[in-house]
Amino acid sequence: MVVNVNLCYGCMACNIACHDEYVGNDWLPYSASQAPAIHSFYPEFNYVPGQSWMTLDNVERGAYPYAKRSWVHELCHQCSNPPCVAAANNPGTDTYILDNGIVIINPTTTQGQSQIAAACPYGRIYMNSISNTPQKCTFCAHLLAAGKSQPKCVDACPTTAFTFGDLDDKTSAVYSMVNSGEAVPLHPEYGTQPRVYYIGLPTMFIAGQVVHSKAQSDTNGVTNEVIAGATVTLTFNSVVQGSQTTDWLGQFEFDGLGPFYGAGGLYSISVSASGETTATFTGGITTSTYIGTLALSP
Ligand code: SF4
Ligand code: SF4
Ligand code: SF4
Numbered sequence: 001m002v003v004n005v006n007l008c009y010g011c012m013a014c015n016i017a018c019h020d021e022y023v024g025n026d027w028l029p030y031s032a033s034q035a036p037a038i039h040s041f042y043p044e045f046n047y048v049p050g051q052s053w054m055t056l057d058n059v060e061r062g063a064y065p066y067a068k069r070s071w072v073h074e075l076c077h078q079c080s081n082p083p084c085v086a087a088a089n090n091p092g093t094d095t096y097i098l099d100n101g102i103v104i105i106n107p108t109t110t111q112g113q114s115q116i117a118a119a120c121p122y123g124r125i126y127m128n129s130i131s132n133t134p135q136k137c138t139f140c141a142h143l144l145a146a147g148k149s150q151p152k153c154v155d156a157c158p159t160t161a162f163t164f165g166d167l168d169d170k171t172s173a174v175y176s177m178v179n180s181g182e183a184v185p186l187h188p189e190y191g192t193q194p195r196v197y198y199i200g201l202p203t204m205f206i207a208g209q210v211v212h213s214k215a216q217s218d219t220n221g222v223t224n225e226v227i228a229g230a231t232v233t234l235t236f237n238s239v240v241q242g243s244q245t246t247d248w249l250g251q252f253e254f255d256g257l258g259p260f261y262g263a264g265g266l267y268s269i270s271v272s273a274s275g276e277t278t279a280t281f282t283g284g285i286t287t288s289t290y291i292g293t294l295a296l297s298p
């Protein structure tokens with residue numbers, strides 16, 4: 001599965017579809033009913049599940065007046081090297097991997113085996129408060145076994161943020177996304193070889209605005225306070241990272257700095273525009289930052 005974070009606007013339809021499929025339904029041998037719970041804030045809703053096999057992490061970057069929000073989905077990554085499988089009392093029976101790569105926790109033999117849940121570095125296994133068994137996303141294995149082409153959550157997404165397919169099929173869209181490097185795994189440093197990949201994971205950005213030191217009039221007599229088309233160059237630890245020109249608001253933005261959530265370090269930004277002085281910003285930046293205005297003079 002590939003999740004395109006850029007296409008998600010947080011409607012939660014995928015999350016609700018998962019609850020709809022699993023609460024009150026046993027899909028043996030792959031899963032037993034997900035535990036329902038009453039939301040503490042909305043007790044009038046008889047059923048709002050307190051356990052989600054897919055969650056949305058609300059990632060906010062930057063701050064007023066320049067902030068961005070992304071929704072990052074987390075579900076079982078169906079790892080090829082899954083520590084949850086090894087942690088069971090009887091790997092191969094209690095936990096196992098299907099031929100299609102889906103990792104299964106046996107719902108009938110794992111009661112009380114909380115060590116299975118503790119073994120997942122992604123924190124994607126829940127202990128069912130009613131049955132006391134570890135549970136997680138099954139990639140809707142019962143639907144695939146019945147001939148469906150994709151899981152319930154994928155069906156439910158109105159923006160096609162998910163692409164589901166066979167990573168070994170060289171003709172599939174997911175194969176292209178992963179092997180082109182467009183889609184990347186979350187936390188590959190865990191070493192579990194996950195099979196869920198992401199496009200558009202939020203990383204660190206540095207943004208700012210280029211302005212005249214005092215209002216300038218152009219050849220049409222229009223007063224401009226910002227400088228569009230200025231050249232902005234970003235350097236990280238003395239290595240040039242890229243260059244761009246400011247937009248019609250005089251703004252620039254370097255996004256995608258480093259891995260997930262970004263890489264801090266000493267950044268320098270130099271700005272120049274035709275007929276103007278140059279300006280430079282240098283500072284240690286560790287999180288997405290709007291550096292404010294850089295003023296140039298004629
Ligand atoms: S994400 Fe966690 S629960 Fe899923 S297969 Fe990997 S280790 Fe197991
Ligand atoms: S693939 Fe199925 S089990 Fe997994 S989150 Fe989606 S709907 Fe739930
Ligand atoms: S259904 Fe699609 S758009 Fe809505 S939260 Fe899920 S992935 Fe995002």
